[in-house]
Amino acid sequence: MTILRSVALFALAAVAEIGGAWLVWQGIREHRGLLWVGAGVVALGLYGLVATLQPDANFGRILAAYGGVFVAGSLLWGMVVDGFRPDRFDVTGALVCLVGVAVIMYAPRSA
Incomplete structure (x- = not known):
């Protein structure tokens, strides 16, 4: 449930920041x-x-991970709102960023 909450918060943050910009x-x-x-x-x-x-609770971790969400979300926003068509390099880059988000946020860590 914690991961689902975190992913939902990242999505909400993306809408707020990308939409605001x-x-x-x-x-x-x-x-x-x-x-x-x-x-x-x-x-x-x-x-x-x-x-x-x-x-x-780690500010740096949250903002670093959010950077990857921002990259993917920005491309998605451009597609939906502005008719932008990403090429294969845009999509590949966004996927790499999202893998980075998963590693930063959800990799198992020892206490």
């Missing part, structure tokens, strides 16, 4: 206005909150 991008680069930027800032703050809910 996308909203800021839309507000500034696509000239949609400060309301979009403000919503993005709020979402980015929520990302920071969600990251603290991970069961592991």
Whole structure:
């Protein structure tokens, strides 16, 4: 159950951070206005909150692992929201990152 909770928190954090960054991008680069930027800032703050809910207490480990989730999630976001089509190298890189996440977060450790 702990791994499922952790994976769900990583997914929620990815939506908050990637979505927040996308909203800021839309507000500034696509000239949609400060309301979009403000919503993005709020979402980015929520990302920071969600990251603290991970069961592991090591900040560096959580953020390092989240980096891999961010890579894969960003490609997925681009596909769903912006019509981006990743090539085989994008997909391979994302899979390597997710394997890294699994090793960092879920490898058995001695107490």
